[in-house]
Amino acid sequence: xxxxxxxxxxxxxxxxxxxxxxxxxxxxxxxxxxxxxxxxxxxxxxxxxxxxxxxxxxxxxxxxxxxxxxxxxxxxxxxxxxxxxxxxxxxxxxxxxxxxxxxxxxxxxxxxxxxxxxxxxxxxxxxxxxxxxxxxxxxxxxxxxxxxxxxxxxxxxxxxxxxxxxxxxxxxxxxxxxxxxxxxxxxxxxxxxxxxxxxxxxxxxxxxxxxxxxxxxxxxxxxxxxxxxxxxxxxxxxxxxxxxxxxxxxxxxxxxxxxxxxxxxxxxxxxxxxxxxxxxxxxxxxxxxxxxxxxxxxxxxxxxxxxxxxxxxxxxxxxxxxxxxxxxxxxxxxxxxxxxxxxxxxxxxxxxxxxxxxxxxxxxxxxxxxxxxxxxxxxxxxxxxxxxxxxxxxxxxxxxxxxxxxxxxxxxxxxxxxxxxxxxxxxxxxxxxxxxxxxxxxxxxxxx
Amino acid sequence: xxxxxxxxxxxxxxxxxxxxxxxxxxxxxxxxxxxxxxxxxxxxxxxxxxxxxxxxxxxxxxxxxxxxxxxxxxxxxxxxxxxxxxxxxxxxxxxxxxxxxxxxxxxxxxxxxxxxxxxxxxxxxxxxxxxxxxxxxxxxxxxxxxxxxxxxxxxxxxxxxxxxxxxxxxxxxxxxxxxxxxxxxxxxxxxxxxxxxxxxxxxxxxxxxxxxxxxxxxxxxxxxxxxxxxxxxxxxxxxxxxxxxxxxxxxxxxxxxxxxxxxxxxxxxxxxxxxxxxxxxxxxxx
Ligand SMILES: Cc1cc2nc3c(=O)[nH]c(=O)nc-3n(C[C@H](O)[C@H](O)[C@H](O)COP(=O)(O)OP(=O)(O)OC[C@H]3O[C@@H](n4cnc5c(N)ncnc54)[C@H](O)[C@@H]3O)c2cc1C
Ligand SMILES: Cc1cc2nc3c(=O)[nH]c(=O)nc-3n(C[C@H](O)[C@H](O)[C@H](O)COP(=O)(O)OP(=O)(O)OC[C@H]3O[C@@H](n4cnc5c(N)ncnc54)[C@H](O)[C@@H]3O)c2cc1C
Ligand code: FES
Numbered sequence: 090x091x092x093x094x095x096x097x098x099x100x101x102x103x104x105x106x107x108x109x110x111x112x113x114x115x116x117x118x119x120x121x122x123x124x125x126x127x128x129x130x131x132x133x134x135x136x137x138x139x140x141x142x143x144x145x146x147x148x149x150x151x152x153x154x155x156x157x158x159x160x161x162x163x164x165x166x167x168x169x170x171x172x173x174x175x176x177x178x179x180x181x182x183x184x185x186x187x188x189x190x191x192x193x194x195x196x197x198x199x200x201x202x203x204x205x206x207x208x209x210x211x212x213x214x215x216x217x218x219x220x221x222x223x224x225x226x227x228x229x230x231x232x233x234x235x236x237x238x239x240x241x242x243x244x245x246x247x248x249x250x251x252x253x254x255x256x257x258x259x260x261x262x263x264x265x266x267x268x269x270x271x272x273x274x275x276x277x278x279x280x281x282x283x284x285x286x287x288x289x290x291x292x293x294x295x296x297x298x299x300x301x302x303x304x305x306x307x308x309x310x311x312x313x314x315x316x317x318x319x320x321x322x323x324x325x326x327x328x329x330x331x332x333x334x335x336x337x338x339x340x341x342x343x344x345x346x347x348x349x350x351x352x353x354x355x356x357x358x359x360x361x362x363x364x365x366x367x368x369x370x371x372x373x374x375x376x377x378x379x380x381x382x383x384x385x386x387x388x389x390x391x392x393x394x395x396x397x398x399x400x401x402x403x404x405x406x407x408x409x410x411x412x413x414x415x416x417x418x419x420x421x422x423x424x425x426x427x428x429x430x431x432x433x434x435x436x437x438x439x440x441x442x443x444x445x446x447x448x449x450x451x452x453x454x455x456x457x458x459x460x461x462x463x464x465x466x467x468x469x470x471x472x473x474x475x476x477x478x479x480x481x482x483x484x485x486x487x488x489x490x491x492x493x494x495x496x497x498x499x500x501x502x503x504x505x506x507x508x509x510x511x512x513x514x515x516x517x518x519x520x521x522x523x524x525x526x527x528x529x530x531x532x533x534x535x536x537x
Numbered sequence: 538x539x540x541x542x543x544x545x546x547x548x549x550x551x552x553x554x555x556x557x558x559x560x561x562x563x564x565x566x567x568x569x570x571x572x573x574x575x576x577x578x579x580x581x582x583x584x585x586x587x588x589x590x591x592x593x594x595x596x597x598x599x600x601x602x603x604x605x606x607x608x609x610x611x612x613x614x615x616x617x618x619x620x621x622x623x624x625x626x627x628x629x630x631x632x633x634x635x636x637x638x639x640x641x642x643x644x645x646x647x648x649x650x651x652x653x654x655x656x657x658x659x660x661x662x663x664x665x666x667x668x669x670x671x672x673x674x675x676x677x678x679x680x681x682x683x684x685x686x687x688x689x690x691x692x693x694x695x696x697x698x699x700x701x702x703x704x705x706x707x708x709x710x711x712x713x714x715x716x717x718x719x720x721x722x723x724x725x726x727x728x729x730x731x732x733x734x735x736x737x738x739x740x741x742x743x744x745x746x747x748x749x750x751x752x753x754x755x756x757x758x759x760x761x762x763x764x765x766x767x768x769x770x771x772x773x774x775x776x777x778x779x780x781x782x783x784x785x786x787x788x789x790x791x792x793x794x795x796x797x798x799x800x801x802x803x804x805x806x807x808x809x810x811x812x813x814x815x816x817x818x819x820x821x822x823x
Contacts, residue, residue: 250756252577252584252622287563289624291756294572295563314758318770325763325770325789327796334759342583342753348807351583351606352753353800425792474757474775 095406099377102264102345105403106170109192111151114199118146121191124183129193132181134521135233137161139178139193146196155204158197159212163236164229164275164520166205167258169198170267172517173397205274211281215242220534223248223304225292225475228256230507230519231310232279237527238308239282243534246304247284250291253341256312258516260341261333261368263375266400293475302479305537306502306530309490310523313508315470319363323420324465328355328427332364332372332466339375357381357462361430362409363417364466365394370401372464373409383409384458388416388435388448412458416450420463430458471509479503487512496526504530541619542576545596550678553603554646555612562595564625570633570653571747571779574599574625575755576611582621583607586752586774588724589626590649597625600649600678606804613812627755628778631745633657636719640712641687642668642705642733644725648678650747654722655686664688666718668708670725674699706733713740721745723782727791734782744782748773750793765789 091107092098098105109117121143129139138157145154158165174180174194182190204210220243224231227249235245253259258272280286290296292311301307316331318324335354338344344354358381362373365387373383385404387394391413394401405411414435421429434454437446471488483491483499489512496504504526507519546558564574568589574597575584585607591598603609614620631654639658643651648669658665667687671677672695684690691708692700701708705725712718713736721744723733730746737744750762750773757775764773767784771777 250624251754252624289622290563291624291627294626295567295624297567314756316758316760318760318763325765325793327793331760334753334761337753337759343581347800348804350581351804353797353804355796425795469758472757 092403095403095408098265099407102378104268105265108202109195109199111149111199111203114146114196115149117192118143118196120184121147122184128181128183129178129191132177132179134177134517135161135524137178137197142200143191143193143196146200151200151203151207152210154200156210158200159210161524162520163233163279164516165197166201166271167229167267167275168517168520169194169196169201170271171262173515175398177517201275202271205271209274209278211278212240214240214282217244218242218534220244220305220537221246222306222308222530222534223301224308224310225301226256226310226312226507226509227254227276227286228310228312228507228519229258229516230312230509230523231256231308232276233520233523234308234310234506234527234530235284236279236282237524238530239279239284241527241531243305243531245284247286248290248292248296249286249288250295251341252288254286254288257314260337261371263336263340263371265374265378266371291474293478298478298480302500302503304502306534307504308496308523308526308530309476309498309503309505309509310507310519311472311475311509313469313471313489313513315472316465317468317470318465319417319467321417321419323422323427326420326422326427327425328357328422328462329420330355330462330464332362332368332464333469335372335464336368336375339379345375345379354379355462357460359460360384360462360464361386361417361458361460362464362466363387364468365389365396366466366468367396367400368469369466370396370404372466373404374407376462376464377407377409381462384412384460385409386412386415386417386430386432386458388414389445390414390437393445414448416448417463418455421457427461427463428459430460430463432456432458469513471512476509492522492526494525495529496522497529502533541621542623544614544616544618544620547614547616550600551676554600554676554678555603556590556598556600557611557614558593558596558598559620559623560596561623561625564589564623565592565595565597568592568597568626568653569630570657571631571650572626572628573755573778574623575627575752576620576624577622578607578610578614579621582610584622584753584755586627586749586755588650588747589653591652600646602646605801606808609805609808624755627774629776631657631722631779633661635662638664638666638716638718639720639722640666640668640709640718642670642709642721642723642725644670644705644723644729644733645672645676646678647725647729647747648683650724652679652682652686655683659686666712667691668693668705670694670705670729672696704732705729706736709733710736713737713742718742722747722779727787727794730782731785731787734785738783745779746782746785747778748780748785748790749778750790751796764793
């Protein structure tokens with residue numbers, strides 16, 4: 090098993106990586122040397138007992154492995170697919186020093202997929218405490234906090250503004266990396282713990298701030314969904330999208346299946362995607378699957394791209410053309426429609442604050458890329474709507490909610506975690522911060 | 538688990554214009570003047586924004602014109618039918634305060650937005666003048682209701698079949714010449730808002746228009762609804778939908794409303810064909 094061939098997979102939205110077979114999983118698990126002081130666990134933001142679950146896999150006890158995983162992580166089929174393992178558990182694996190690290194992500198996914206097929210076992214929940222907790226947002230942070238708080242016996246309500254739960258997992262990450270049924274199944278497992286989900290509820294509008302603060306505890310997990318635009322001329326021409334809009338139209342609204350589904354999206358013939366992160370790779374690969382010739386325009390070098398290495402590799406295999414050290418300066422259009430992207434080449438000079446070389450335009454290197462669609466994937470900021478409505482909630486200059494290491498905000502019974510607190514980060518970091526906040530909320534509620 | 542939103546009342550008001558009352562407690566309980574909701578009819582449906590026109594108990598009223606696939610499909614629903622998703626209220630409420638004399642202008646289906654604005658302005662102690670305009674007398678909606686809540690109501694029709702023969706802008710211009718008007722709201726098609734707000738500019742009267750760009754989420758996370766106001770990009774769904782009329786780039790708004798013209802036609806034709814095959818092309822509203 091493994092990756093499907095690029096020329097076949099670009100014709101559909103089926104999963105790229107087909108996963109491990111039971112035999113392959115056991116063989117991989119048997120390579121684990123079961124370190125006494127496992128470094129992989131320290132590399133995991135939610136502290137999964139990795140050697141324990143791998144040991145169970147090696148024994149062929151997949152049920153036991155699933156139990157071990159679920160102790161710390163209610164979303165293993167998701168994490169196994171999207172976590173940047175190379176910089177976390179697998180990056181810390183001692184086998185990686187001499188050879189290849191254990192494929193922990195692939196094993197996590199295997200176990201979770203096996204359990205989903207074989208029948209899911211729900212973790213036990215404590216006796217009801219009668220305490221009411223409101224969770225705002227149903228992305229990985231909200232789901233994780235809700236699961237931990239429900240297991241502790243609290244009455245948990247998640248409010249979600251969209252018509253589906255999951256946050257970025259549902260509207261952002263495309264099906265060929267994270268299938269919709271996998272996300273739905275893991276969300277359902279959280280809801281089966283007794284968590285109430287109120288969709289179509291935009292807190293701050295459909296639920297007032299006073300109603301929200303009336304809960305015994307509040308966990309804010311509204312994410313970093315505010316798309317940034319570059320601010321270059323031509324940005325509002327028809328045919329210029331934020332990656333969020335393009336991906337939402339396709340992933341959440343299924344515009345790729347228009348007119349079977351009612352939501353439209355433009356099909357570019359030649360598409361420029363601006364950016365070098367996971368979001369840019371996803372947008373580029375979606376546009377590719379919709380039949381476009383795709384250029385990825387990034388102002389630094391390929392090795393500076395923040396995207397997971399696997400995504401960069403997959404994008405290249407699928408025929409995405411990389412224009413690195415290139416910065417867009419203007420979008421050209423006529424009659425409101427895009428016909429080109431003016432770019433300038435960049436030279437890389439001194440290292441900047443982030444430790445990456447800072448790019449400078451090379452005079453006279455301007456050129457025009459012939460494209461009819463432009464997708465901007467240059468980052469997102471914290472969702473300002475709700476947090477700006479809560480009086481006394483302290484925020485940093487970039488708009489993220491200020492929290493301590495346990496997710497406490499400036500308001501006593503209000504906690505925050507995930508991207509709204511950290512700025513755009515990762516699924517597993519969102520989950521890690523949610524777990525710490527849930528523990529703190531639990532402690533606060535049991536002291537009362 | 539699935540919450541469905543029930544249609545409580547479905548009435549046809551005029552040619553291609555419908556009034557629906559939909560049960561949506563979380564929207565009804567919090568709705569303010571100037572806000573809208575987003576609905577999605579079914580699993581395969583598009584999310585479309587509609588202004589909240591009135592509130593009664595747990596139900597909200599929307600008034601819409603059938604212009605494409607989703608509005609036509611919505612118009613086939615009858616009382617008792619369900620809508621899969623209704624989210625709201627969305628957008629910033631109108632800037633209501635005690636200004637003195639206010640003029641609220643509605644064009645076509647834009648008249649639907651007027652009642653809540655008028656009511657809140659009245660409650661804040663303003664003298665409120667309503668101007669409603671339509672192509673012809675049979676397309677005028679909410680006349681009686683607005684007469685009941687405005688201090689004065691003026692009517693215009695393009696063809697002269699009722700009220701003043703001409704446009705709402707003509708009446709507004711006359712009023713501005715005659716007396717002091719402190720604030721103006723204009724809601725209607727983009728071109729009507731552009732022309733009508735042009736009338737108030739020379740008088741320096743602060744004028745609000747409610748912009749209607751194409752939206753997806755309506756919560757500020759996609760930028761589909763971006764408009765240029767005062768040279769800056771704004772997201773109409775969270776920064777608006779009401780903006781200072783004299784700062785709005787209407788040409789860009791109208792350009793962006795046409796992004797999907799080709800696909801909208803495909804969708805509508807497919808729907809019409811399906812309706813014919815199912816023998817459901819008729820009008821249930823009588
Ligand atoms: C395209 C894309 C690809 C990515 N790929 C990866 C990857 O491969 N690996 C990885 O680890 N990370 C990836 N990330 C980052 C990761 O998805 C995020 O860090 C993570 O989802 C953050 O989780 P969260 O719960 O904080 O917020 P989100 O997932 O953003 O969820 C927030 C939720 O809150 C809802 N909400 C917001 N405001 C309100 C309100 N007022 N009332 C009610 N609901 C509200 C939103 O609708 C949303 O559903 C990717 C991100 C994107 C956009
Ligand atoms: C804040 C706001 C409030 C509105 N209030 C009302 C109202 O009270 N009554 C009313 O009749 N109409 C209202 N509209 C317009 C209404 O949303 C569109 O008529 C509707 O979406 C058309 O959908 P359709 O599938 O029937 O037509 P389509 O064939 O899809 O489109 C017809 C036209 O409607 C516009 N449109 C299409 N899709 C969307 C979308 N997702 N979001 C916004 N506009 C779209 C486009 O400009 C298009 O040219 C409002 C729009 C906004 C943004
Ligand atoms: S509709 Fe998506 S940001 Fe306004």
